[in-house]
Amino acid sequence: MATIDFDFRNQLIQSDIGKTLTYCYQCATCSSVCPVSQVTNGRYNPRRLILTSLLGLKEKIFGSENSFEIWGCTVCDTCDEVCPQKVELTEIFTILKNISIERGEAPEHYTSQASVIFENGKAIPMQTSIERRRTQLGLPKILAPDIKEIKKLLIETxxxxxxPKKETE
Ligand code: SF4
Ligand code: SF4
Structure with missing residues (x-):
């Protein structure tokens, strides 16, 4: 049986965003409209994640085996728009994702994307083929990002x- 982690529970419900967890009456409107819940036949379930968070069932939320429990959310905000109790679902899920990152459990495709942004100042680095296509379409050149400035921001924050650092050969 899962145990309640009171520190984790308090950490969530004592914040302005997290306290909206307590407004949830488990109507399941969020999971009925969630596109990820629909395509995964309920494997991802925002209502369940709100409940386990409210109850402080940390071991059901974190751990690499539970990664999809948090990271399945695409932050489309559909659930936020329909929740009758104004629970701040996506903001709460962001708190959980941040904790997951602190625990070193974020999926590799997220951290590698962060690494690309750190190194290139943008998620999709400019490529010769993109530049050529833009020229063909008569589109203006894209200004290069100030990578130094972006690195400084990411270091400061x-x-x-x-x-995760890539191992050098
Ligand atoms: S829609 Fe809101 S009140 Fe209903 S289960 Fe989801 S979070 Fe809870
Ligand atoms: S924000 Fe996340 S949980 Fe909410 S509907 Fe979109 S994918 Fe589902």
């Missing part, structure tokens, strides 16, 4: 420390 400690995000850089959370990107």
């Amino acid at each position: 400690n995000l850089e420390k959370k990107i």
Whole structure:
């Protein structure tokens, strides 16, 4: 049986966003409209995640085997728009994702994307083929990002420390 982690529970419900967890009456409107819940036949379930968070069932939320429990959310905000109790679902899920990152459990495709942004200043680095296509279409050149400035921001905000370092050969 899962145990209640009171520190984790308090950490959530004592914040302005997290306290909206307590408004939830488990109507399941969120999971009925969630596109991820629909395509995964309920494997991902925002209502369940709100409940386990409210109850402080930390071991049901974190751990690499539970990764999809948190990271399945695509932050489309559909659930937020329909929740009759104004529970801040996506903001709460962001708190959980941040904890997951702190625990070193974020899926590799997220951290590698962060690494690309750190190194290139953008999620999709400019490529010759993109530049050629833009020229063919008569589109203006895209200005290069100020990578130094972006790196400085990511270092100052400690995000850089959370990107796993690639092992050098
Ligand atoms: S829609 Fe809102 S009140 Fe209903 S289960 Fe989801 S979070 Fe709870
Ligand atoms: S924000 Fe996340 S939980 Fe809410 S409907 Fe979209 S995918 Fe589902």
